[in-house]
Amino acid sequence: MRRQALLLNAAEVARLLDTEQLLDVLAKGFETITDETAISPPRGEMAIGDAGHLLTMPAAVPGLPFGTKLVTLFPGNAAAGIPTHLGLIILMDSVTGEVLALMDGAHITAMRTAGAATLAAKLLARPDSRAMTILGAGVQGQAHLDLMSRHFDIETIYVGSHGAESAQRLAARDPRAIAIEDHEAAVRASDIVCLCSHAEHPLIHMDWLCPGQHISSVGYAPPCGELDPAIAARHRLVVEARIAFAPAPAGCAELAGIDPAWGTELGEILLGRKPGRESIDEVTVYKAMGHAVEDLVVADMVYRRAIALSAGQSITL
Structure with a gap:
């Protein structure tokens, strides 16, 4: 039977x-x-x-x-x-x-993606983070708004999107959230920056970043993507698994050409084999590719x- x-x-x-x-x-x-x-x-x-x-x-x-x-x-x-x-x-x-x-x-898919990003932020972002930018106002933007704010004492959330109306709709879900058009100013004012888009080109640039920030990117849009590869190559980089450095679709297009030894797996931090954030001024980067x-x-x-x-x-x- x-x-x-x-x-x-x-x-x-x-x-x-x-x-x-x-x-x-x-x-x-x-x-x-x-x-x-x-x-x-x-x-x-x-x-x-x-x-x-x-x-x-x-x-x-x-x-x-x-x-x-x-x-x-x-x-x-x-x-x-x-x-x-x-x-x-x-x-x-x-x-x-x-x-x-x-x-x-x-x-x-939505909740495990935002959940993994939140877990990474707990390991890598400054515990006293108070301001957050979310770029991308779709399903992932909504999930990040919900989960990140549960685990940090966030006071201000800047929401930006390709369309002003979608940013306004997402911001309306939380009294701490503000829909913004100036993405650079929001990033510079934030402790945590969440990239949650389908953008085929970088949403933020290296010279926007400030000491002590945590950058999270969960978008998937090969052959390029939302994260500036220079940011991943220069700052402390954490991934779900080493296969993130493989060519897309198995890995992340933004990590192409970066030595896999440069990255740290989330599991390595969780198991105590590698440290999380090491200094107050360190810029940390989490790049997700999604793992089965x-x-x-x-x-x-x-x-x-x-x-x-x-x-x-x-x-x-």
């Missing part, structure tokens, strides 16, 4: 994803990446004409189901009010290979809560 699988829609995933546990779950995942106990082949990519891309992201971690995420990146969706990132996550039994669950991946282990550990958390709460719909495939 075939085992039934659990189907979880977007609303159920959002309800079941525990933001209080999110950073701890992600931290354990990053430790398995550094310890090389996780299995995760390089991310695959297929172009769908000129409209967008399909990415495939499989992973396995000891003690958890294994699985894969299918994620689409269609930048043109924004104009139609459709998320630019859409995804499906499939969890499978690590003994039999049977499908355990199929769940919407958009919310998990992040999706897997968060999807497993959602799946376990669904089982415990009898949530979702059982289906026979």
